[in-house]
Amino acid sequence: MAEPTDTLRSDAVPSDIGHRLRSRAAELSSQIGAVLQARAASDELSAPEVEDLGDAGQRLSQEAVVDAENERDVEELRAIGLALERLQRGEYGECIDCGLEIDPQRLQVQPAAVRCVDCQGRSERLRALVGTGVGAAD
Numbered sequence: 001m002a003e004p005t006d007t008l009r010s011d012a013v014p015s016d017i018g019h020r021l022r023s024r025a026a027e028l029s030s031q032i033g034a035v036l037q038a039r040a041a042s043d044e045l046s047a048p049e050v051e052d053l054g055d056a057g058q059r060l061s062q063e064a065v066v067d068a069e070n071e072r073d074v075e076e077l078r079a080i081g082l083a084l085e086r087l088q089r090g091e092y093g094e095c096i097d098c099g100l101e102i103d104p105q106r107l108q109v110q111p112a113a114v115r116c117v118d119c120q121g122r123s124e125r126l127r128a129l130v131g132t133g134v135g136a137a138d
């Protein structure tokens, strides 16, 4: 009878997951850094002397898009940080809400996933409700 090894225990966890998470995190941080830097630069450059309203409006809507994208990146980076922490504690692959094992296929596609499909769906619905202010019921 062989003792169970680490490799056996972490069967469902892809062996390169730590590497994948870290390289994705590096990618995201540099993206986020670039966006913040670009914005700081454009804020400095655009001393609004003769900025006409059309330009200003366009710039604002562009910034809004960048914000939304950047926010997604920041959120993903946060999720990756959490996933790495859990990987270290040996909790990687467990749903943070219900504690059940997350489908390995889901983890392949989304290595930073911390919830099973069910809980993820629930949490997104909840967030959508809160986001629109409809969640006040109950």
Ligand SMILES: [Zn+2]
Residues within 6 Å of the ligand: 095, 096, 097, 098, 099, 100, 115, 116, 117, 118, 119, 120
């Ligand atoms: Zn769950």
